[in-house]
Every structure is written in structure tokens, then in C-alpha cells.
Amino acid sequence: MAEQLRLVVPLHGEQVSNMQQLVSVMLVDDEIMALNNLKNLIDWEEAGYTIVASETNPRNALESFHKYRPQIVLVDIMMPVMNGLELSREIFALNIPVRILILTSYKDFLYAKEAVEIGISNYLVKHEINEESLILELGKLKYEIQNTETNDRYLRQRLIRHLIGGLLPPENLEIGIKNKYLDFKIGSLAFLFAKIDTSYPILKEISVVAKSHSNFIWDIFNLANDTEYMDAIRLNPDEAVFVIYFKEEELKETVREIASKTCKKMQERFQQDYEHTISIVPIIVDNKNQNIRNIYSIAENSFNYSVYMGKNIIIDYESIPTAVNSSFKEVSVILNELESDFVKRDSESLKNRLNIIFTLLGKPPWNPEDVQNTCDRLVFTLVKFRNKNSIQDNPSKIEISNLFNLNSIRKWFESEFISSVENAVTIDALRYSRIVRKILVILHHEYNVDLSIEEIADRIHLSAVYIRKRFKNEIGITILGYLTKIRMEKAIELLSTGEYKVFEVAELVGYSSSQYFSKVFKKYSGLRPLDYTSGV
Known part of the structure; x- marks a missing residue:
């Protein structure tokens, strides 16, 4: 794993290890004794550095530089095959950020001038180097490295943020940085x-x-x-x-x-x-x-x-198993059935429908829009039911801040639907007599079948005349009028989906004749069913 860059992410609350903080250094000198003296001159790690390579051969040094990418290189100026300045030129040609210190046995103005021209940070005379001077010189380079890296990082982050936003790089971003980080x-x-x-x-x-x-x-x-x-x-x-x-x-x-x-x-x-x-x-x-x-x-x-x-x-x-097309139409059919169960206040059927709906949504391939459309429709159904039954918003038994997957979303809706049914039943119990509540349950559950007043009266063991009068007194309209109201409201829901023909809606809400259904619908809503579906 020597080829790997240093990628360890220090964890919050932990100290970054010395190795991660140390500035990397390579030493190059053709004399082994001089190389060892340099290694032992200071405690490198205690001073904040780590020697990643030490070479006596300039060619090997070039390979080691490419492999380890040290941040600082100390190189002897006089070496066979390739001198320190030539090696420095080769290293700089790799376009890898580095600071180079030249080590020489004597002061020479011409060498110093050439060193400056090619980008050498400084040069040190070997017999004048001691622990204090070396640490001082290395400290200057370390400071430069840290400042340069901080600035480069800021520029990289700024550039990437612009590119993510689909913007052109800022005009005042240096050309060198643009080229470096765009490529x-x-x-x-x-x-x-x-x-x-x-x-x-x-x-x-x-x-x-x-x-x-x-x-x-x-x-x-x-x-x-x-x-x-x-x-x-x-x-x-x-x-x-x-x-x-x-x-x-x-x-x-x-x-x-x-x-x-x-x-x-x-x-x-x-x-x-x-x-x-x-x-x-x-x-x-x-x-x-x-x-x-x-x-x-x-x-x-x-x-x-x-x-x-x-x-x-x-x-x-x-x-990710992404879906090309939406499967919401299949879910929508179940949603229609769920709405009927809700009106009937059938808690068990509501649970079953929700299970079916979210099972369908969870089958791959997936389409997140189907989930959002389903939730929108369920919320709309829930709000409408609560408004119609004068149910005040009540705290959910399941935290709305803990919905992270389909199963938790299903459980939330199940809780909300069931509690709404329970609240509606409680409100009705306070508002209507036991006899009228029985009639309401029959009407809401069996609005789509052919019901007569006499049949309802027989089922609750009372006379037809009595239940007509009792219902009208408490509800304000006749039993037949209330049944028609339920059927028309359901017909409007079905027609608004655009998924059903008029004769199909008529059958679904309890009319055997589509002509008679259309006549009743026109009287109730002021529009013909066909006009309603066309948005007139």
C-alpha cells in the first residue's frame, strides 16, 4: 500500500497521529557518512518531520520522489552522474509541489544564483549546519507549505462549488489554479x-x-x-x-x-x-x-x-433499480378502494389497502415520484375526511420526524387513518342517537347497493315511518337525500380521476341506469357527468 496517498480521516475528538501531521522529507547525498550525519543531526519526528526516503544515487532519488512525493528535499549539490541542480530540475519538471534545499561544501555565488533561478528554496553550507540552523530553515519551509496548501485548498473548494452549481470558474481565480484543478x-x-x-x-x-x-x-x-x-x-x-x-x-x-x-x-x-x-x-x-x-x-x-x-x-x-415509467396508475386503483373504505370507516380494510399500496411502491424498479404522488393523495384523503367529520388535528402517535423508509411512512398513515376513524365514531356518538348512527353505518357501507327504507328498518327492528322521522329530525335531510349525497360525492371523486367512463361510475355508486344517474348528478352538481370530466 506504499502507493496510497494519505487518506486517513481523523475522527472527531481524536488526536491526529504524528505521522499524519508530519511534513515528509527526502535526503539525497552520495556520501553515506554525510547522509547518516544528517539523519542524526536532529530528532526529525519531534521537530515535525518524517524521512520517507534517503538515497545516495540521484537516479534512485528521482524514482523515490515520484513514489513518495516528499514535501521537502535536501540534496547535495556535488554528486556523480547527476549533480544536485540537475536533479532539482528533473524534480521540478514533474510539476509536483515541493521545496528543495541544496547542501554544499562551500559558498559559491554562481551556484546560488543558478539555484534561485530554477526555484531552489535555499542552500546550506554543510560545515555550518547545526541542529538550530537546520530546524530554523526547515521551519521556514514548513510554514510556506502549510500556507500554500491552505490557500490551494480554499481555491479548489471555491472552484468545485462553482462547477457543481453549473457556473463558470470565477474570473479572479488564478489561471494556474484553473488549469491545475480543471484538468x-x-x-x-x-x-x-x-x-x-x-x-x-x-x-x-x-x-x-x-x-x-x-x-x-x-x-x-x-x-x-x-x-x-x-x-x-x-x-x-x-x-x-x-x-x-x-x-x-x-x-x-x-x-x-x-x-x-x-x-x-x-x-x-x-x-x-x-x-x-x-x-x-x-x-x-x-x-x-x-x-x-x-x-x-x-x-x-x-x-x-x-x-x-x-x-x-x-x-x-x-x-439503484430505477423505473423508466410510472406505476402510479396501478396504485391509484387501490387508493380509490381505500377512499371507499375510509368513508365506510372500515379500519381493517384500510390497513389491508395500505399494506398493498406500500408493497406495490416498494417493488423494483423504483420511481420516487410514485411515492410522493401516493403520499399527496393519502394526505388529501385524510384532510378531507377530517374536515368533513369536524375532526381537529391531534398529535400523531408516530413522530413525523422519524419517517425514513416506506414501512415507517405506511405505519404513520395507518395510525392517522385509524385514529381519524375512531375520532369520527366518537364525534358521531356525541352528536347522534344510537338509532341514527346505525342507519349512517349502513348508508356509508352499502351506498353502492339497492337499499330501501323498509329494508333498513327491518335490519334495525324498527318501523320505516319511525326511522324516516327520527333521521330527518337529527340529520336535517331524508334518508334517501343523505344516500344520494354520499353517492354523488363518491361519483365526483371517481369522475375527477379521469379513469372511468360515466356508465362505470354509475354502477360503482349504485345506479343500474347511467341515464338516471346523469339526471340525478345534474340536479346535485349543476353539471352533466360528461361536462364534469371535461372540466367545463
Whole structure:
């Protein structure tokens, strides 16, 4: 794993290990004794550095530089085959950020001038070097490195944020930075789009978000900023993207493995520290021409499918069984039946219909729009029933902030529908006599069959004359008038779907003759059924 860049994400509350904080150094001198003296001159790790390579051969040094990419190189100026200045030129030609210190046995103005011209940071005379002077010189380079990396990181983040937004890079962004980060010459990139898990928006007017969520992403953001080859860009209060940079020769399998491990670490500590969860969409980019805005669109679309998978998940966008066409029409048929059960106040049938509906929604391929359309329709049905039955909004038995998958959404609706039926029954019990309530139950359950007053009277063991009078006194209209009202309201619901012909609606609401149904409908609504379906 020597080829791997330093990708460890320091976890919240933990100290970053010395190895992660140390500035990497390579030593190059053709004299082994001089090389050992330099190694032993200071306690490198205690001073904040780690020696990643030491070479006596300039050619080997070039290979080691390409392999380990040290941030600082100390190189002897006089070496066979290739001197220190020639090696420095070759290193600079690789276009990898580095600071180089030249070591020489004597002061020479011409060498110093040439060193400055090619970009050498400084040169040190060997016999004048001591612990204090070396630490001082290294400290200057360390300060430059840290400041440069901080500035580069800021510019990268700014550029990526613009590209994600579909914007052109800012005009005042330096040309060098544009070229460097638009081309992504370093190899593969892993974009980790992280989003705080929030409850599914059943009620669109109510935004359910995580408590104190504005700090959550910032904490991860700061953690990521402590990692040398990882950037973090906050996109909105509950979403950020983390970008991991890999070398060109990194295998795609290795890139995926590192990205996956990083996602899991972030999720584990986030949940441990904040008792909340995040979901992440990792996207590996090895095509340098890939549009970053498109990458972001893929991630955003993938998050829409979390309702099928739950919370605290790593979403593999390539394996999502996406549906090309909507299957809502099939669900809509069951929704119509559920509405009838609701009017009849049939709790068991309501439960069964909801089970069928959410089972259909959960079958792949998936279409998130079907889930939203279903929830919209169920909410509409629920609100209409409550308004009609004068039911005040009551606290749900299930928290609306804990709806993260289809099963929890189904349970919420089941709780709301059943409690609404119970409330309607209680209200009716307070409003009407036991006899009238019995008649209402029959009318609501059997509005679509041929009912006579005499048949209803026989079933509740009273005379037809008595129940006519009792019902009219309490309800305000006749039994036949109330039955017609139920049938017409149901007919309007069916016609408004556009899925039924007039004769089909007539049969569904209890009329054997479509002509007679049309006559009654016109008297009730002022429109013919055909006019109603055409929107006249």
C-alpha cells in the first residue's frame, strides 16, 4: 500500500497521529557518512518531520520522489552522474509541489544564483549546519507549505462549488489554479456527497430537519480539512461534498475500497457523537472530462431513493433499480378502494389497502415520484375526511420526524387513518342517537347497493315511518337525500380521476341506469357527468 496517498480521516475528538501531521522529507547525498550525519543531526519526528526516503544515487532519488512525493528535499549539490541542480530540475519538471534545499561544501555565488533561478528554496553550507540552523530553515519551509496548501485548498473548494452549481470558474481565480484543478491531472477522484438524514416530507408545508443540524456538517467539514488529500465543500446547511484525490496509478478497486472505508468511518463517528445519521453517495471519477455538475445531479437524484433504503446508508447509485415509467396508475386503483373504505370507516380494510399500496411502491424498479404522488393523495384523503367529520388535528402517535423508509411512512398513515376513524365514531356518538348512527353505518357501507327504507328498518327492528322521522329530525335531510349525497360525492371523486367512463361510475355508486344517474348528478352538481370530466 506504499502507493496510497494519505487518506486517513481523523475522527472527531481524536488526536491526529504524528505521522499524519508530519511534513515528509527526502535526503539525497552520495556520501553515506554525510547522509547518516544528517539523519542524526536532529530528532526529525519531534521537530515535525518524517524521512520517507534517503538515497545516495540521484537516479534512485528521482524514482523515490515520484513514489513518495516528499514535501521537502535536501540534496547535495556535488554528486556523480547527476549533480544536485540537475536533479532539482528533473524534480521540478514533474510539476509536483515541493521545496528543495541544496547542501554544499562551500559558498559559491554562481551556484546560488543558478539555484534561485530554477526555484531552489535555499542552500546550506554543510560545515555550518547545526541542529538550530537546520530546524530554523526547515521551519521556514514548513510554514510556506502549510500556507500554500491552505490557500490551494480554499481555491479548489471555491472552484468545485462553482462547477457543481453549473457556473463558470470565477474570473479572479488564478489561471494556474484553473488549469491545475480543471484538468485534475492527479488521477482518479472520489466525490463523497454526504447528507444529514431527514424525515420524509409527507406534509410539504412542514420541514422536519435535524436538531442543531447546522453544526453537524461543519464538524465533518473541519475533520476533512485536517486531511491532506481530502477537500470538503459545504453545499447547503445539511449537505456537503468531500473530494479525495488519488494518484494516476491507483487501481480503481483500491480507490473504491478507500472511499467506502472513509464513508463508514464518517458515518460511525457522526452517529456516535451526535445520535444522528448521514447517508453518503460516493462517486468515483476517472474520466477527466466528466462534468462535475452532472456528478452532483447524479448524487442528488440518488438521495431521492433513500426512502426505499432507509437512513445511515452508503448509496451505490449504479445499482439503484430505477423505473423508466410510472406505476402510479396501478396504485391509484387501490387508493380509490381505500377512499371507499375510509368513508365506510372500515379500519381493517384500510390497513389491508395500505399494506398493498406500500408493497406495490416498494417493488423494483423504483420511481420516487410514485411515492410522493401516493403520499399527496393519502394526505388529501385524510384532510378531507377530517374536515368533513369536524375532526381537529391531534398529535400523531408516530413522530413525523422519524419517517425514513416506506414501512415507517405506511405505519404513520395507518395510525392517522385509524385514529381519524375512531375520532369520527366518537364525534358521531356525541352528536347522534344510537338509532341514527346505525342507519349512517349502513348508508356509508352499502351506498353502492339497492337499499330501501323498509329494508333498513327491518335490519334495525324498527318501523320505516319511525326511522324516516327520527333521521330527518337529527340529520336535517331524508334518508334517501343523505344516500344520494354520499353517492354523488363518491361519483365526483371517481369522475375527477379521469379513469372511468360515466356508465362505470354509475354502477360503482349504485345506479343500474347511467341515464338516471346523469339526471340525478345534474340536479346535485349543476353539471352533466360528461361536462364534469371535461372540466367545463
